[in-house]
Every structure is written in C-alpha cells, then in structure tokens.
Amino acid sequence: MADYNAPVKDMKLALNQIARMTELSSMPVYEDASADMVDAILDEAARVARDVVAPTNWDGDQKGVQLKDGGVVCPESFHEAYQQYAEGGWGSLQFDPEYGGQGMPYLLSIPVMEMWQSANMAWGLCPLLSQGAVECLSLNASDEIKSIYLPKLISGEWAGTMNLTEGGAGSDLSQVRCKAEKDGDSYRITGEKIFITWGDHSLTDNIVHLVLARLPDAPAGVRGISLFVVPKYLVNADGSLGDYNNTKPLSLEHKMGIHASPTAVMGFENSIGYLVGEENRGLACMFTMMNNARLGVGLQGVAISERAYQHALNFAHERIQSPAVGYKEAGPIIRHGDVRRMLLTMKAFTEAGRALTYDACGSIDFAHHAEDETRRAREKARAALLTPVVKGWCTEFAQEVTSIGVQIHGGMGFVEETGAAQYYRDARILPIYEGTNGIQALDLVGRKILMDKGEALTLLLAEMRETVAAGGEFAELAAELGEAILVVEQARDDLLAGAADDPQLAGAVAHNFMMLLGTVAGAWELLRQAEAAKGLQAEGEDDAFLETKQVTARFYFEQILPRYLGYARMVKAGSATITEMSDEQFATAW
Template identity: 85%
Template sequence: MADYNAPVKDMKLALNQIARLTELSSMPVFEDASDDMVSAILDEAARVARDVVGPTNWEGDQTGLKLDESGVICPECFRDAYNQYAEGGWGSLQFDPEFGGQGMPYLLSVSVMEMWQSANMAWGLCPLLSQGAVECLSINASDELKSIYLPKLISGEWAGTMNLTEGGAGSDLSQVRCKAEQDGDHYRITGEKIFITWGDHSLTENIVHLVLARLPDAPPGVRGISLFLVPKYLVNADGSLGEYNNTKPLSIEHKLGIHASPTCVMGFENSVGYLVGELNRGLACMFTMMNNARLGVGLQGVAISERAYQQALNFANQRIQSPAVGHKEPGPIMRHGDVRRMLLTMKALTEAGRALTYDACGSIDFSHHAEDPERREKEKARAALLTPVVKGWCTEFAQEVTSLGVQIHGGMGYVEETGAAQHFRDARILPIYEGTNGIQALDLVGRKTLMDKGEALASLLEEMRATVAAGGAFSALAAQLEAAVVAVEQARDVLLSGSAEDPQLPGAIAYNFMMLLGTVAGAWELLRQAESAAELQSQGEDDPYLAAKQVTTRFYFAQILPRYMGYLEMIKSGSATITEMSDAQYASAWQ
C-alpha cells in the first residue's frame, strides 16, 4: 500500500486560480490568510495527513469497531491521531475567533479537510460531522447554547453528530416520530435514530447530538419537526461534565465499507434536549448542517479518488509485466496504453472534481463576506446551484475512479491486502448518505433550475462563455467547451419547456442532467487551470506539474468531455421509456 501524499500543488492552483482565495485573502476579515500562512497551513496539514492520519487507514479497516456496555470502542490508533488533530487546532480554522476559531476562510478549511478524508475517510467523518454541527449552531442556536458548546466543539474536545432519519423513514423526514416534550426550560427527547455517523465513540469526552424530534401538538409532516441539542453528558454551570444523559448506542451497523466509522442506531430515553432555532422549524435549521455535509461528501468523493489514484499509480510503476509497444524488455505496466488510459481517467476526474468543489466552497465564503449585497446574493445562488452537482457528480465518478484502481491492480486489486479494495468499498457509501444522488439530481432540476426558471444556471453558463471568449493557448479546447455549453442550454430548455406538460419529466431526466452539468463544469474548471498553468510557464516557472496539468486537461477534453453528448441524447428522449413499463411487467419474466 502506498503512503498518501497530499497534492498540495494542485490544491493551491485550484484555490487561487479557480476558487479565488487570493481575493478572499484581500478582505479585512481574512487578513491573516496571507500566501505564506496558507502555504504553511497546507504543508503542515499534508505532513499530519501523511504521517499521523494516513497510517491508521488500513489498521482501522481491519480492526473495526466493538460495542459493549461502555459504548463504542474505536481502534486505538484513532485516538492518538484525533488527539494530535485536536491539539493542532485543525478543527478551528474557519470558525469565529469569539469561540476559539482562527477566522480563516471556509475555503481553506475545505482543502485541509480533503487531506483528512484521503488519509482515512472513516476517521475523517468524525471531524466532518463536528464541523457541520458548529455551522448549524453558529447560525441557529441561542447565545447561551453557543457559549457553552461552540468552544468545545471548535477545539475538538467534543464531537458533534446529526440525528435525522428513523427506521422506516429513510429520506422522508415527514415520517420522523422521535418525541420531544417540554420540561421547564428544556425538553425531554425519547425515540430511536438510525444510520448515525460517529453516533458514539471513545475519541472525545462528550458528544453533542443534533436531533430532529416532534412535539405532541406539532403540525403533521416536515412542518412539525423541531431541532434539539442533546449532549451525551449534561454540562454543569461551571462548564464541567455532569450526568449521563441517556443517549445510548443500541447497535452498530456492519457495513460494506468505512468499517472503522461507527454508524449507530441511537436510543434516547427521556434525554434532556435544548431547542435550536424556532419550534417546528427544525428541518430548516438542520439544512444548514446538511448543505455543509453535502459539500463535504462531494469532497470525500474527490479525496477517496485521489487516494485510489495514488495507490494505482504506485502499483503501475512497480508491477512488471510483458513488453509494451515500443519496448523490447518487460517493464512496469504503466507503459501499456490501456493502463495509461485508466490512470489518466482517474487523475483527470479527480482534479476536475477538486476544482469544482473548491469553486463552490469559495462562493459560500463570498456569499457571507462580499461587500456588495447584490454580489452576496449572486454567490449564494451560485453555491446553491453547484452544491448538488458537487455532491452528486463527484461521488458518482468516485465509483468509477476507485473501481479503476482495483482494475489496474488486476487480480491483486481483488485481494484485500493490497488496499485497493478498501477504497472501492469505502467510496460506495458516498452516493447514498447526506441525501442520495437521486435526491441531489431532483434538487438540481427542481429547486435550483425550475424554481428560478434557470437563472442561476444561465449565470454559470455565462461564466463558461467568458472563458471561451477570452481565448488563450487552448482555442481548440475552448471551441469544444462552447459546444458543450450549448448542450447544457438545450438540456435546460427541454426541462423548462417540457415539465409543465409532462410532470414525470424532471424526475426522469434529473440524473442525466446532473451528470451532464458536472461533466461540462469539470471541463471548464480544467481549462481555466490549464490556461493558468500555461501563463505561469510563460513567466518562467518550470515546475513539471504545470505541463502535466495541461496534458491532463487535453486528455479530459478528448476522453471524458464527449460523454456530455450521450447525457444530452438521454435527456432529449424524455420520460416515456422510463415510465411506460407497468409495475407488474418488471417481474413478468418469471411469473
């Protein structure tokens, strides 16, 4: 198994040339995010990811988890890695200095989070969920709750979770039955939640659960759901930990992947909870955390793809096989054309996804901190549009990339000891949790396109056309991008014009619409990076990475971008072939 090495050069190019970190750093609120500081943070995070977190990946997968009367027992190596993470202040980068944060851009924290997810995705889910909890409480909680819980969550002394779904509910949160009853200035929470990531563990002294529950007189459906903060241990007036709060892991799931991430069935029995936000507005509050988590899951798709690519590249350099074309002697398999195709597919998709993810996260920073209110609104709409694409497209290609990683290893890829299979197994959860990719696709065509009549999408396509119009060293690629943008417009027109007459149309074409936009947006991000790389070369920089970026971009345009034509044709075919089969006909062959 190859060690993980953070692709810091590619991260910096995406941060500065795509996601506009340099512009963010010029704002007074981010004056500490100088080039030197950013480089120092990325370099040290890369070291910690490689030397501290990375070595726990295989051991954690093989050791797994145990549940006894004391709760969930994690692999011992996880505790040391987490302690170093917390002591290094890594969980505090983007948060408010009032509560112990460092006040850095969210965008910078995203690149650091990518490193943790590549190094060990099962471990990295713990800080990912905690940071989402901080975001949710920062926006929705009372000042009193913030003062008690945010400093400990930001420091990493405590961890956070989100408790949404229940048995039989799945993604339909209107089915939530967990009960909340008022008891003085707090509430009593009773019920069970399923699929709770890092619901219980031994890494921190307290766990802060954010729980969706319903009061007895609440309206039906999602309109009657409230959000409550339910700590594992109550907090005394002096800040010390008090009584155990009856938050119990009833079982842990035995999963295909992320074996060392405790996915719990959580039981709450008359547990003390504190209202977050307004009564019956819990889902709106929780969406603060869910949107953060959806971008985080898209980032995981990039991260696990990077890890799989690095391992496959290492194997392809070491595995000696028969002579390749142009060679007389046996040599490394990466000399063979098909292996090179697979490696470049892995590399190109990963780098395109990284740039797209960072771009969306940069818009979130600008939506909060841009001086012009009109620009803040535009950036907010831009981030909202890109979020389901990042979550959906990046986790879909992670299935392809990690599978190619197994394929490059050949038979040895199917053997657990090489580690390639772990990346494939771990990646499979990504299109499922934090809203399945079908839900992301419906969000993209529904809330993000139909509701505003394609306005946010049109604005994004204008940005792509501006790149085409700017010309530069890649005019042939720009012409290809222009044709792809036209295809997105055609798909948009099919959606906007056909949905009123055919209510089945949005759901039928949603997945292909998401994949079309992701594929085209990935090409756009790579083209902009290639232009930047060529410009840096013209200024005298001779780093081989700059030439490699341009080769990667040409490969993407030749071998991956043409997929858009297939997505467009499937969109144009409408809903008929998807909806015409009756329920009975599905099983008709054996009845």
C-alpha cells in the same frame, strides 16, 4: 513513495486560480489569510495527513469498531491521530474567533478536510460531522447554547453528530417519530435514530447530538419537526461534565465499507435536550448542516478518488509485466497504453472534481462577505446551484475511479491484502449519504433550475462562455467547450419548456442532467487551470506539474468530455419510456 501524499500543488492551483482565494485574502475579514499563511497551513496539514492520519487507515479497516459495555470502542491508533488533530487546532480554521476559531476562510478548510478524508475516510467522518454541527449551531442556536457547546466543538474536545432518520423513514423525514416533551427550560427526548455516523465513540469526552424530534402538538409532516441539542453528558454551570444523559448506542451496523466509522442505532430515553431555533422549524435549521455536509460528501468523492489514484499509481510503477510497445524487456505496467488510459481517467476526474468543489465553496465565502449585496445574492445562488452537482457528480465518478483502481491491480485488486478494494468499498456509501444522488439531482432540476427559471444556471454558463471567448493558448479546447455549453443550454430550455406539461419529466431526466452539467463544468475547470498553468510557465515558473496539468486537461477533453453528448441525448428522450411500464410489468420476465 509514501502511502499518501497530499496533492498540495494541485490544491493551491485550484484555490488561487479557480476558487479565488487571493481575492478572499484581500478582504479585511480575512486579512490573516496571507499567501504565506495559506501555504504554511496546507504544507503542515499535508504532513499530518501523511505521517499521522494515513497510517491509521489500514489498521482501522482491519480492526473496525466494537460495541462493548454500552459504548463504542475505536481502534487505538485513532486516538493518537485525533489527539494530534485537536491539539493542532485543525477543527478551528474557519470558525468565529469569539468561540476559539481562527477566522480563516471556509474555503481554506476544504483542502485541509480533503487531506483528512484521503488519509482515512472512516476517521475523517468524525471531524467532518463536528464541523457541520458547529455550522448549524452558529447560524441557529441561542447565545447561551453557543457559549456552552461551540468552544468545545471547535477545539475538537467534543464531537458532533446529526440524528435525522429513523427505521422505515429513510429520506422521508416527515415520518420522524422521535418525541420531545417540554420540561421547564429544556425538553425530554425519547426515540430511536438509525444510521448515525460516529453516533458513539471513545475519541472525545463528550458527544453533542443534534436530534430531530416532534412535539406533542406539532403539525403533521416536516413542518412539525424541531431540532434539539442532546449531549451525551450534561454540562454543569462551570463548564465541567455532569450526569450521563442516557444517549445510548443500541447496535452498530455491519457495513460494506468505512468499517472504522461507527454507524449506530441510537436510543434516547427521557434524555434532556435544548431547542435550537424555533419549535417546529427544525428542518430548516438542520438543512444548514446538511448543505455543509453535502459539499463535504462531494469532497469525500474527490478525496477517495485521489487516494485510489495514488494507490494504483504506486502499483503501476512497481508491478513488472511483459514488455510494453517500444521496450524489449519486461517492465512496470505503467508503460502499457491501457493502464495509462486508466490512470489518466482517475487523475482527470479527480482534479476536475477538486476544482469544481473548491469553486463552489469559494462562492460560500463570497456570499457571506462580499461588500456588494447584489454580488452576495449571486454567489449564494451560485453555491446553491453547484452544491448538488458537487455532491452528485463527484461521488458518482468516485465509483468509477475507485473501480478502475481495482482494475489496475488486476487479480490482486480483488484481494483485500493489496488495499485497493477498501477504497472501492468505502466510496460506495457516498452517493447514498446526505440525501441520495437521486435527491441531489431532483434538487438541481427542481429547486435550482425550474424554480428560478434557470437564472442561476444561465449565469454559470455565461461564466463558462467568458472562458471560451478568451480563447488563450487552448483555443481548440475552448471551442469544444463552447459546443458543450450550447448543448447544456438546449437541455435547460427543453426542461423549462416541458416540465409544466409533463410532471414526470424532472424526475426522469434529473440524474442525466446532473451528470451532463458536472461533465461540462469539469471540463471548464480543467481548461481554466490549463490556461493558468501555461501562464505561470510564461512567467518563468519551471515545474513539471504545470506541464502535466495541461496534458490532463487535454486528456479530459478527448476521453471524458464526449460523454456529455450521451447524457444530453438521454435528457432529450424525456420521460416516456421511463414511465411507460406499470409497476407489475417490471416482473413479467418470470
């Protein structure tokens, strides 16, 4: 078995049966996204991920990146992989043909991006950020800026970054101190940014930094932040690269994981920048990129889980140990009950998360292109509700899945040479990236539930109830899902009723509410896929994958879904014990 094989069958099932790719393909705007075209794109992306990108993973983790002579040097293997990525047009799938894109659904880019992240997450962060930059500029920049930067970003000739936080600021962007001063038609940017992923590198000729900075007369707080395009090299009128723009990587972080992804402290000294959107409205512009990135990070949780699962599965087939129950001879450890439990846990979480992520991303396409305005609004709210769940829940279970991957390897999992530890290390950044999972959970309960009185959540639960009402071949599982929906509804009602009187309630229950909703939504997605697999069998398709899909759903309902009861009980407990101790009392044990 290859080191990594994209789970194309599962991706196609999630796209067509969950995320409504077939319906999207019927829209005039996506007439080129035929079933045959979608299949061809996914199959070719799987080949590139397996044969080109995946072989760079171990090399990148071992060699890492270096800061030399004021620039970042990447592993040589990354250059060839990136060149093939760019030449293949892989960064252009979902973007506007006016700027060199292929005009395909955003949804189609998601499984392709998942493949890059599974193949090599450190490498895959570079195109992930570039696509977020394209999204931000497409929605907010002037026509002039779009014409200069979008074609090169979409083609992959240039790369993009996101420069938000600064030393001591963390997630509190109101503390941004980076300065911007008007200079004719442009601005001069001066300051430092920290934790800038792929802030500098040698893969592309130019790097387009999106930088948050503050004008001299700007209001205090987040309302006084503006967004600027600050290229590493200025662009001449004829499109050629001009002078170096004094955007310098000052240092690189020594990280727990993703060693081959350069995380830089970036310095800007009188660097020329160009305003994106309006002055003092930069955070609103940047959030278009951040929301894209949050779904992308949730997708990374799925991707790294898939890679860890495949790695552990290979080992479980190869590692010979004592006889399992029913066998007289020693054999592969996959025969042992506890190993099978662990592998199925990895598989079930990953496939549930994949379907949920694709489902959310499909709503984004419908929010933009559905003919009915009411439906567009509903799909927009649906995507907004699911975004923090995708980002939070999928990156939380990635911690468990990659840890199990180490466990399946036994003592060899704790040894770097087997490779299992890398996925565990790499996954740990994901609950922190793009707003910590605590922030995602607060976004879910605060903005997405309390502010709209639970309307979007109620509509989502109604969708789940339709699946329960349909019954189908899995009536017993549907009944269990119905019971779980009742519990989520009660938690929603308790939150809406109690938040007004208890200002601490939302923050205290947010994480467990997010995990509750993610766990139940994951069950819903797997049940729908099991029903679809059963239906395909009835139509005459004979594929072992369709049978395993049904077994995976049953395992999830038996071994993972019951966790929702614990999350619900913790939500019900409210804020009392969480807020009871004083700050000083946390240290009384010593």
